[in-house]
Amino acid sequence: MILYRFKCHFIDTLKPLYKKENPSESPADLSAKELRKHQRSARDSRRNRLFDRRWKTTLGHPGLQQYVPLIEALGREGMSEDESGPETEHVARSEVPDRVNSDGQKQYAILRYAWRNDPVIIPILRTIDLITLSRKFGSTGRPERGNWTHVRLPTARVSTRTTIQRRPTNTYLPSFLETLTDHQKEDLKMLDPVPVPSISSELKAEASRFKHVKGRPI
Numbered sequence: 585m586i587l588y589r590f591k592c593h594f595i596d597t598l599k600p601l602y603k604k605e606n607p608s609e610s611p612a613d614l615s616a617k618e619l620r621k622h623q624r625s626a627r628d629s630r631r632n633r634l635f636d637r638r639w640k641t642t643l644g645h646p647g648l649q650q651y652v653p654l655i656e657a658l659g660r661e662g663m664s665e666d667e668s669g670p671e672t673e674h675v676a677r678s679e680v681p682d683r684v685n686s687d688g689q690k691q692y693a694i695l696r697y698a699w700r701n702d703p704v705i706i707p708i709l710r711t712i713d714l715i716t717l718s719r720k721f722g723s724t725g726r727p728e729r730g731n732w733t734h735v736r737l738p739t740a741r742v743s744t745r746t747t748i749q750r751r752p753t754n755t756y757l758p759s760f761l762e763t764l765t766d767h768q769k770e771d772l773k774m775l776d777p778v779p780v781p782s783i784s785s786e787l788k789a790e791a792s793r794f795k796h797v798k799g800r801p802i
Contacts, residue, residue: 627665630692635660638709640642641716644768647790648715650781651708657778658755661748662700666692666736691735695743713782714791752778 639655642648696702754777762768 591742616699623667627667631663631665635663637716638663639710641712641719645715647787648712650779651712653778654705654755654780655712657752657775659751660707662697662751662755664694664696664700665745666694667745691737693739693741694736695741696740697745697747699747699756699760700740701755704716705755705759707783708780711787711791714794715787715793718790747772749773750775752776754778754780
């Protein structure tokens with residue numbers, strides 16, 4: 585019993601105290617690790633909100649409902665992530681001039697996925713995003729109150745996230761699949777293709793009205 589209590593005391597109290605007094609990592613390493621953790625958390629949160637917006641827009645718009653299977657098949661992990669430079673709540677314009685637009689709004693650089701079939705998927709996602717943006721304007725054409733989507737800028741930068749599994753075959757870029765061995769393709773556990781209807785002229789016209797809007801008008 586005494587030995588058991590000592591072990592419990594060692595695990596619960598002495599060991600954490602020793603690690604605190606004698607850290608195996610330097611303060612700089614710990615700080616860098618916390619920063620990376622914060623960056624990843626911030627990116628995940630924005631990516632989740634992006635999925636939610638797109639999913640709700642496709643569900644609520646009669647012309648976009650045909651893309652619900654695609655959005656659901658991609659899932660949250662299939663949405664491209666983005667970065668803002670320093671992932672902090674407030675960043676001075678002078679610190680990141682290339683991450684702030686002319687209206688002083690923070691911008692986020694999109695990190696593309698090497699595996700995703702963007703030539704097919706991106707036009708659909710951009711149409712959905714523009715129609716989502718259109719709902720932020722009232723009948724008079726004036727911007728309404730509420731949370732607006734963050735400004736996302738396309739880039740050639742590639743995300744470091746690993747290729748995700750169990751997605752429809754046609755959501756993977758054909759040229760990417762050509763670089764894989766048969767064994768690597770099997771590991772992806774690809775699903776049957778998902779329907780990807782062409783974008784109608786009506787949807788294109790509706791979306792094009794808001795191509796010039798990059799964020800909430802000031």
